[in-house]
Amino acid sequence: xxxxxxxxxxxxxTRMLKAKEISAVELTRACAAEIDAKNxxxxxxLEVFDDIDAQAKHTDEARARGEEGSLLGVxxxxxxxILVEGRRASAASKILEGYxxxxxxxxxxxxxxxGAIFLGRTNMDEFAHGSSTENSAFGSTKNPYDLARVPGGxxxxxxxxxxxxxxxxxxxxxxxxxxxxxxxxCGLVGLKPTYGAVSRFGLVxxxxxxxxxxxxxxxxxxxxxxxxxxxxxxPLDSTTIDQGSTLAKGxxxxxxPRHLLKNGVxxxxxxxxxxxxxxxxxxxxxxxxxxxxxxxxxxAIYYVVMPAEVSANLARFDGVRYGLSLVxxxxxxxxxxxxxxxxxxxxxxxxxxxxxxxxxxxxxxxxGKAIAARARLTSEVTSVLQKVDAIAxxxxxxxxxxxxxxxxxxxxxxxxxIFTVTANLTGNPAITVPMGMVTKESVTLPVGxxxxxxxxxxxxxxxxxxxxxxxxxxx
Amino acid sequence: xxxxxxxQHLSELARLKLSDDEVLGLQKDISNILGYVGQVSAxxxxxxxxxxxxxxxxxxxxxxxxxxxxxxxxRESLLKALPKREGDYAVVRKIIQKDE
Numbered sequence: 291x292x293x294x295x296x297x298x299x300x301x302x303x304t305r306m307l308k309a310k311e312i313s314a315v316e317l318t319r320a321c322a323a324e325i326d327a328k329n330x331x332x333x334x335x336l337e338v339f340d341d342i343d344a345q346a347k348h349t350d351e352a353r354a355r356g357e358e359g360s361l362l363g364v365x366x367x368x369x370x371x372i373l374v375e376g377r378r379a380s381a382a383s384k385i386l387e388g389y390x391x392x393x394x395x396x397x398x399x400x401x402x403x404x405g406a407i408f409l410g411r412t413n414m415d416e417f418a419h420g421s422s423t424e425n426s427a428f429g430s431t432k433n434p435y436d437l438a439r440v441p442g443g444x445x446x447x448x449x450x451x452x453x454x455x456x457x458x459x460x461x462x463x464x465x466x467x468x469x470x471x472x473x474x475x476c477g478l479v480g481l482k483p484t485y486g487a488v489s490r491f492g493l494v495x496x497x498x499x500x501x502x503x504x505x506x507x508x509x510x511x512x513x514x515x516x517x518x519x520x521x522x523x524x525p526l527d528s529t530t531i532d533q534g535s536t537l538a539k540g541x542x543x544x545x546x547p548r549h550l551l552k553n554g555v556x557x558x559x560x561x562x563x564x565x566x567x568x569x570x571x572x573x574x575x576x577x578x579x580x581x582x583x584x585x586x587x588x589x590a591i592y593y594v595v596m597p598a599e600v601s602a603n604l605a606r607f608d609g610v611r612y613g614l615s616l617v618x619x620x621x622x623x624x625x626x627x628x629x630x631x632x633x634x635x636x637x638x639x640x641x642x643x644x645x646x647x648x649x650x651x652x653x654x655x656x657x658g659k660a661i662a663a664r665a666r667l668t669s670e671v672t673s674v675l676q677k678v679d680a681i682a683x684x685x686x687x688x689x690x691x692x693x694x695x696x697x698x699x700x701x702x703x704x705x706x707x708i709f710t711v712t713a714n715l716t717g718n719p720a721i722t723v724p725m726g727m728v729t730k731e732s733v734t735l736p737v738g739x740x741x742x743x744x745x746x747x748x749x750x751x752x753x754x755x756x757x758x759x760x761x762x763x764x765x
Numbered sequence: 766x767x768x769x770x771x772x773q774h775l776s777e778l779a780r781l782k783l784s785d786d787e788v789l790g791l792q793k794d795i796s797n798i799l800g801y802v803g804q805v806s807a808x809x810x811x812x813x814x815x816x817x818x819x820x821x822x823x824x825x826x827x828x829x830x831x832x833x834x835x836x837x838x839x840r841e842s843l844l845k846a847l848p849k850r851e852g853d854y855a856v857v858r859k860i861i862q863k864d865e
Contacts (some may be wrong), residue, residue, distance in 0.1 A: 392842040393835070526836075528823035590802040601779065608780065610857060615848030618782070621858045626782035638781055639794055642772070645779045646795065647802075659805045666808075700794055701801055 295320035296455040300364055300512040303458055307353070307363045314353075314363030317458075318346035318407055321365045324456045325409070332432045334441075334450035336370055337378060338410040345407045352405065359405025360519055366401065367457035369448050370411040371418060371494035372503065374398050381494040382426040383416045385632025386613045395492020396527065397461060397503050397520045404519045409457050412447030416634045417604065418468055418496045420444050421706040424697055425636045432693070433475060436733045439690040442472030442706075448506050449476040459507040459516055463493055465500045466592055467686075467710025470722040473506050474685035474738025477724045479513045479755065480506045482710075484745050485717035486531035488517075489524035497599040498529075500592075500714040510723065510755040517748060533746045540750055544570055544741075545580035545678035554708070555687045558728035559737050563684045566725040566739045569761040570682075570754070580674050580681065584667040585712055591667065592711040593704060594647050594660035600637075601644025607632065639700060668716040675718070675744040680754055682741055683709045685722040689735035709740055718742050721751040723758045766796045 295317050298306070306312045322342060329335050339345075342365070349363040368374065371381040373391035375398075380386040394402065401408075415425035423431045423446025431446045433439040434454040441450040445462025449472035452460050462469040464482040473480025481504045488503050495501060505516035524530045546567065551560065567577050609615030609628035616627040633641070647656035674681060686706055696703040713720035722738035729735075739758060743750040772792050776783045783791070830837045849856035 389846060390842070392839045392846070399835075525825040528825065587804055587808065590804040593798060593802045594805055605780075609848055611843075611855065612846040612848070621860065622777075622780065623782060624858060625780040626776075629780055630782045630787075633781070635790075638783075638787075639791065639798075641779050641781065642775050642791055643795055643798060645775045646767075646771075646799075649775070649778065655806045656802070659808055660802075663805050663808045701797055704798075704801075 296324045296458075298458060299509045300361070300458045300507065300515055301509065303364055304361065314346040314349040314407065315343065317363060318342050318365045318409070321409060321455070321457055324454060328434075328454050328456060331437065332434055332450050332454055333429055334412055334431050334447045334454065334456055335367065335410040336380070336382065336413050336428055336447065339377070339408060342407060342409055349405050349407060357405075359403070360515065361401060362405030363407065364405070365407040365409050365458055367409050367412050367448055367451045367460040368398070369445050369460070369462045370414050371463055372398060372461060373492040373494075374408060374411075377411070379411065379494065381417045382414045382428055383632065383634070383637070384427045384614055385607045385629070387632075389612050393492060396489035396524050398492060400520050400522070401461075412445070412451050412460060414447055415444035415636070417494065417600070417637050418444040418463060418465055419600070419636045419640055421467065421471055421703055422691070422696065423447060423472070424693065425634055427634055430693055433690045435477065435735055436690070439692050439735070440475070442475035442690060444468040444472075445506065446472045449473055449478055449480070452476070452478055452506050452508065459505060459512055461503055461516070461520070462506050463496070463501055463503050464714065465496045466596060466714050467707040469504045469506060470710050470720060470738070470740060471686050471706060474722045474724075474740070475690035475736065477736030478506050478508060479510055479724070480504065480722045480738075481513045481517055481748070481751070482713055482720050483517060483521065483748060484533065484719040485714075486529050487521045487533055487719070487746070487748070489522070489527040489530050491524055491526040495603040497596045497714075498603060499599060500596060502714075510752055510759050513721070514752050540679035541677070542574055543576045543578050543678040544754070545578055545674055545681045547580050547582045547585060547681065547683065549581060550585055550683065554705070555684055556689075556728070558730070559684050559686075559688060562725045562728060562737050563739060566758055566761070567682065570757055573757045575754075575757070578678060580678065582670055582674065582681075584663060584670050587663055588667060588712045588715060589704065589708050591660045591663050591715060592707070593643070594656050595664060595715070597640040597644035598648050598657050599644070600640045601648065604633070604637065604641055636700070664715050667712065671712065671716045671718060671742070672744070675742075679750050680741040680743045682739060685709060685738035685740040689728050689730055689737050713742050718745055719748045719751055721755055723755045724762050725758060726762045767792055767799065
């Protein structure tokens with residue numbers, strides 16, 4: 291019985307909680323039982339909060355008093371880079387050792403106001419630098435579908451927690467694909483909202499022009515529910531926007547940039563992708579070929595712009611105000627020893643790369659060119675989305691790789707994001723939806739299809755996603 | 766191939782004290798990555814001035830926070846986080862010398 295409760299969708303759970311068919315305590319206990327059974331092996335959670343029963347009881351009591359909330363009593367997991375006041379946050383890094391958040395992220399506050407229960411903080415690549423969660427300073431997370439494989443990253447802990455029913459849903463963050471790629475590897479729905487739709491206040495910043503928090507869930511309806519709770523203009527993040535009401539009725543056309551899928555995508559992934567497109571066709575959609583001439587450059591643009599922003603955002607970690615603080619023989623050395631010890635190899639790599647592309651003599655050739663190319667990519671995508679409702683591609687070129695497969699070659703790891711980075715560069719909303727399973731080396735693994743819509747048109751993503759969802763359900 | 770000296774210069778700017786092995790490793794990694802991302806340099810796109818109104822500064826109203834504002838009164842928790850604390854002060858290395 292309790293195992294079944296942990297498998298409820300958020301939508302179904304809220305219905306049952308409201309009808310008093312189940313209590314939040316029962317629901318939380320069900321998730322806790324899954325955590326007890328599985329987390330030691332999967333390592334999705336860095337910390338399970340010790341007051342989850344009290345949180346659950348509190349929501350049951352609130353409900354008994356007649357209080358309401360769209361997520362009242364729903365147990366969720368939060369990625370370790372989302373601040374919850376009074377709780378540890380480390381972005382899976384040693385440099386934030388001992389740091390206790392002094393304020394709530396806006397997304398945290400909104401979830402709290404909706405009555406959600408926070409089960410714990412989930413593992414991630416350190417500072418969100420990675421696509422496999424192997425860069426965590428606190429050990430890798432395993433993919434629940436095959437413990438020898440990665441769950442993806444950087445929101446790998448959130449993806450694994452939800453996929454293994456250790457939470458009904460989770461928040462992650464996405465800078466280059468960090469919600470969508472792990473969601474696709476773990477058979478989940480993952481949404482990266484329009485840039486500015488969700489406040490970044492209280493998220494540990496990685497790339498400030500790229501970051502967005504978003505949901506990882508089992509169903510489209512759940513993703514929509516969580517998105518509606520966390521979205522909104524926020525005076526504490528001046529890059530947030532008022533998205534306005536639903537956009538105009540669509541053309542029912544889906545654009546596929548076939549030229550980008552010619553090389554590098556595994557055969558079985560393409561097979562599932564084409565089958566998913568057939569599902570859309572049988573539901574009244576027209577599939578059209580589109581061209582995105584600058585998209586081939588997207589990953590290169592991303593790996594110039596993102597490290598540049600990372601090098602600026604990670605400059606604040608120096609051991610002066612919080613976290614790891616080592617002593618050297620000079621002021622520079624205090625900082626340099628702290629940062630060298632506190633940051634892992636990938637974080638150091640990206641800081642160095644970012645410092646290089648922003649440095650005098652190289653700025654124009656790399657960063658200057660990258661931001662110009664980014665602007666051109668954005669206008670290309672915008673004009674394509676005036677003619678089609680969404681752009682469709684596989685969410686990743688392959689299913690989940692094996693643990694250790696890509697650690698020796700950073701560039702090989704970066705290539706996993708090849709289909710996801712564009713939406714971060716352009717600010718468009720993008721969603722991954724499960725598109726069935728593939729068999730690889732005798733294991734069945736989930737794969738996802740990604741749709742990108744016009745700015746502020748998450749509604750189209752949900753609409754299209756529901757059509758795909760009809761064909762595939764992943765348990 | 767980016768030079769060892771360039772890596773060392775970058776590590777000074779980035780405030781990272783690297784070992785010789787780490788310098789060598791980064792030399793290799795950064796060179797490989799630059800080899801890939803260098804494609805952007807070849808692009809014909811130019812960094813033209815953005816169209817007026819395309820981006821703008823957004824400021825919030827300059828009103829003081831009330832005592833009951835959840836972001837106010839964090840002083841003690843901020844002080845508690847300090848690695849080196851003395852009363853209500855953060856202890857840092859001496860920077861300004863006596864005769865400056």
